[in-house]
Amino acid sequence: MALSNEQIERYSRHLILKGVGVSGQKKLLAGKVLVIGAGGLGAPALMYLAAAGVGTIGIADADVVDRSNLQRQIIHSTPDIGKKKVDSARETIEALNPDVKVITYPDYVKADNILDLIKDYDFILDGTDNFPAKFLINDACVIAKKPFCHAGIIRFSGQLMTYVPGEGPCYRCIFKDMPPKDAVPTCKEAGVIGAVAGVIGSLQAMEAVKYLLGTGELLTGKLLTYDALVSKFNRITLPSHVSNCAVCGDHPTIPKPIDYEQPACDLRKGV
Amino acid sequence: MKLIISGEIKTYEDGITISQLIKEEKVETPDYVTVSVNTEFPDREAYETTVLNEGDQVEFLYFMGGGAYGAFQ
Numbered sequence: 001m002a003l004s005n006e007q008i009e010r011y012s013r014h015l016i017l018k019g020v021g022v023s024g025q026k027k028l029l030a031g032k033v034l035v036i037g038a039g040g041l042g043a044p045a046l047m048y049l050a051a052a053g054v055g056t057i058g059i060a061d062a063d064v065v066d067r068s069n070l071q072r073q074i075i076h077s078t079p080d081i082g083k084k085k086v087d088s089a090r091e092t093i094e095a096l097n098p099d100v101k102v103i104t105y106p107d108y109v110k111a112d113n114i115l116d117l118i119k120d121y122d123f124i125l126d127g128t129d130n131f132p133a134k135f136l137i138n139d140a141c142v143i144a145k146k147p148f149c150h151a152g153i154i155r156f157s158g159q160l161m162t163y164v165p166g167e168g169p170c171y172r173c174i175f176k177d178m179p180p181k182d183a184v185p186t187c188k189e190a191g192v193i194g195a196v197a198g199v200i201g202s203l204q205a206m207e208a209v210k211y212l213l214g215t216g217e218l219l220t221g222k223l224l225t226y227d228a229l230v231s232k233f234n235r236i237t238l239p240s241h242v243s244n245c246a247v248c249g250d251h252p253t254i255p256k257p258i259d260y261e262q263p264a265c266d267l268r269k270g271v
Numbered sequence: 272m273k274l275i276i277s278g279e280i281k282t283y284e285d286g287i288t289i290s291q292l293i294k295e296e297k298v299e300t301p302d303y304v305t306v307s308v309n310t311e312f313p314d315r316e317a318y319e320t321t322v323l324n325e326g327d328q329v330e331f332l333y334f335m336g337g338g339a340y341g342a343f344q
């Protein structure tokens with residue numbers, strides 16, 4: 001399908017860009033990306049994916065917008081307080097770019113729905129804040145052979161890595177198993193700078209865009225860390241294969257997604 | 272002895288182990304940090320006994336949450 005005149009104008013900076021062009025823009029418009037968590041990471045990621053013209057964007061989040069979210073979750077605004085995050089995010093995206101088909105899932109992501117949730121998408125972004133969800137997303141994506149980008153933020157720092165089936169380690173290869181409850185600080189307890197979420201969420205969007213375009217190098221086999229206080233990025237090389245990984249190793253012991261009992265933090269709102 | 276910690280050259284006593292380095296660097300969550308040495312990832316059980324050598328490149332990998340709560344309960 002040819003681009004409309006409006007699309008040619010809207011995406012003109014892509015169309016003149018070597019590595020995107022008309023064929024790349026069509027790939028983006030045909031692309032389907034699921035963002036799990038419409039919070040600090042998901043907000044900027046969703047906005048850049050929508051602005052870029054990613055044709056189908058799924059948003060999974062069961063939470064409602066809280067005033068304490070607005071310090072960093074820039075897809076939501078003050079009048080959205082009390083709205084479901086998926087609805088607030090949908091409205092922002094639809095106002096930004098009518099080319100995008102938004103599909104919302106106002107549900108908690110669990111072992112019994114995640115495979116169904118991810119199955120129609122080309123690429124998944126983990127914008128969740130807790131470890132049960134992070135391990136669940138990792139395991140489901142490995143099992144379903146879906147590429148995804150993990151990210152985390154805390155205080156003045158953040159990190160991300162990308163998993164592509166058959167092309168490098170998964171999140172569990174590196175982090176093995178859930179830390180016990182309250183063993184590591186959460187954003188709610190430790191705080192986070194909004195712009196760090198912006199940096200890392202934007203980098204996640206960049207991973208999805210590169211994947212859809214089939215251009216450049218993804219963060220597979222690399223963990224990119226960011227320390228905002230000293231303005232330092234560090235790209236840590238990860239092992240290419242971890243033979244004893246419980247989900248992607250030679251003898252996997254996790255054949256299907258699992259729900260871990262506890263959320264990472266008792267406090268419910270506002271990461 | 273010089274080690275390269277997250278790209279920065281620092282001096283330590285000869286024969287320092289990974290566990291001692293974790294202590295000396297005052298890593299915040301010492302029991303849950305993952306350590307890479309020259310892009311290898313030794314088993315956590317071996318941190319006590321793994322002695323670091325001149326010029327080793329060491330990275331600390333941390334658990335990081337962050338994002339949104341509402342995607343999972």
Ligand SMILES: [Zn+2]
Nearest residue numbers: 170173245248
């Ligand atoms: Zn793995």
